[in-house]
Structures are given as C-alpha cells and as structure tokens.
Amino acid sequence: MGVVITISREFGSGGRELGRRLADKLGIAYYDKEILLEIEHKTPFSKEYIEEVSESRPIPLFPIHYGNSWAPVTDPHLKQSIEVYNAQADIVRELAEKSSCIIIGRCADYTLRNDKPLRIFVYSDMPSKIARCRSREKDHEDLSDKEITKRIKAIDRRRRKYYEFYTGQKWGDRNNYDILINTTNANIKELADLLAGHIEKKNNDK
C-alpha cells in the first residue's frame, strides 16, 4: 500500500482545501464525494438516500453501539444504513489498496486503522469558520453570524454522532489521530506544503 492520508475536519475549518492542495502537491488521488457515487453503483439505493444516511447516524429503536457490540438488527432503516456504511467501508478499502490517496471523512481513519494511514484532524475557532463559510458560499450571505454558527454546530454534531455510532471512537479525540491542525489564522497553502514535505521525506526513508 502506498501513502494513505485520511482527513477528518470540522465544518468550515478548511480541511477539504488542505486535502485537495496536499493531493495536488503529492500527485496522488483525492476522494471525497466520489465515494458516494461508488456506493450508488454498488447498492440498490438512490443517490439521495445514500447522501442522507451517509451523513447521519441512524436512530435505532433500541440502544445499540455498532462499532463495539452486536445486537440483532430488526429495524429496516437501521439495517439499510449499516448496509450503506459497509459498502462505503469496502470502497474506502479498495481505493486505499489501489493507489496512494487522500480520503476526506467517511470514517476512513477507522476503516483503514490496520494499514496505519496518516490520520489528520483539521479544526479552527468559530470566527474563522464563519469567515471561511462566508468567503466560499454565496448562499451564506444573508445569514447572521448567529445563524451560520448554528448551522456549523449542527453539521459537526451530525458528523460526530455518525463517526461515534459506527466506530465507537470519539470524533476529534487526539488519540485517534497522528496530527491535529488548528487552521485559525493559518495559511492552508503553507500547511499543505509543510505536510507534503514531511510525507515525501517519510516515504523516501522507507
């Protein structure tokens, strides 16, 4: 297996930009939403359904912790959500085996844990997340800071719950990552250069 880098990120922290720049710099594949398309090919479910369940954890009818324990799954929505998650995990594994790559989100750090990818977590403070959201999306223009903050928090809460449901690990807990980067006041391009240098060096040392 080549270089595999997983990037988890808080919404608006620039993690995706960091990933894209890093992939460009290293000349390796970059996977983000592409994985959802692959799930569509591999399962009977619609694009919309996959998008929905691959962002939100299912709410089971009884307490269940998928990552660490087993319980009979009778709820059909839960069953299908787990099916989508498993298809996603298979695709993540196939992509990582195929070539060096960067994978954004998708619990890839957990799925690939035995292959020792470089696990990066990107975060920043709220004012810089708000500024980043405003700069990149036109439809945030009419929202107040308070409204954007609410949206950002809701998205991150969903990411956290999804991750924790399927992995049994705490999202953003430093022990699950190799490096955590605060992008508040940081220049993402510089960070990408820095990490690319580090990764190239590590790889040459092998």
Added chain:
Amino acid sequence: MGVVITISREFGSGGRELGRRLADKLGIAYYDKEILLEIEHKTPFSKEYIEEVSESRPIPLFPIHYGNSWAPVTDPHLKQSIEVYNAQADIVRELAEKSSCIIIGRCADYTLRNDKPLRIFVYSDMPSKIARCRSREKDHEDLSDKEITKRIKAIDRRRRKYYEFYTGQKWGDRNNYDILINTTNANIKELADLLAGHIEKKNNDK
C-alpha cells in the same frame, strides 16, 4: 517579539526532546528547568519548595478557581503557591520579550496568549511512552510496565490539575493549541526538521 514556541507535553511523549532539537535547529533559546532557578532568585523560597509547588496545584481550603475568578486567599500555602506561579509567569513574559525562544511547560501558552505564540501539544500512546521512559532513565529498569504506567499517569494527572487550576483551561484540549502531534511511531528528529522548516518559512513571510 521574535518567534515564541510553547510546548506542552504528556510525560514520556518526547516533547522535551522535540523542543531541544527544534531550538537547536532554529538557533533560538530553550527554557525548561532554567525557569525554576530564576524563580529561586526572585522569591524568598527554597529550590525544593519551588519545585514542589510549581509542579502541583495547591489544594485550597475552599473551592477556588484561580484562572477565572477571585476569592480572598487566606490559606498561607495557597498564597505562596500563587506567589510562585506569578513569579513564574513574570519570568516567562520576560524571556519571551528578550529573544526568540522555546518554553517547555510552565503554562507558557496561557501566560503568553496575547502574544500569539506557536502552541504545540505533544502526546503519544502508552506503549511508546513506556518505551521512551525505559530508554532514557536507568532507574526505570526494575519497574514493571504496570508500575511505569502508574507513574506516567500520576505525573500527567498532576500536570493537568496544575494547568487547569491556574489557567481555567483544559489541558490538552485542541482548542488551546495550534498543532497537536502524536509521537507514537514518529521520528522526533524528523518532526523537529519539519516544524523548523515551517517556522522559518512563516517568519520569512512576515
């Protein structure tokens, strides 16, 4: 103010080695235990007393949170501990103003928060901390892994409580740092080279 880097670290994670190498590489000052000597010069207290109270938070007679609130301080031990902490904070500020430097521990990230130092947190998993302790200290030779683990945990618990008492912030919480580095399986020399390159670049850009 020049380049100021603060390093907080879990015991046995190699944070001190990273700091020393980084200071060498950048050709800047490195402060660790030296600060305790300075406190001795500036206060009426003995070396032993300073060592004791600058590692452990005082146990006040009533609940008090020094970092964020005020309460009349009547307990003499608490009073003296705070005196040592304040002398330490003054010295940290003086050193940071004097020249570019790296400061290990001492709540320096909090003391210098308005000067925007580069705040690094270094950590690793328990097996690699145990291995690092064994490799560097002869007196760990007779201890079992379980005993070393107990010691490491006790030291980190003390560090955490000391930091939280004086700063009102959570020790190791990613929001209080710019970069968190997991040294499990990492080469500290390589990490120092990497960070030095990043810091030099940032500084040239100014």
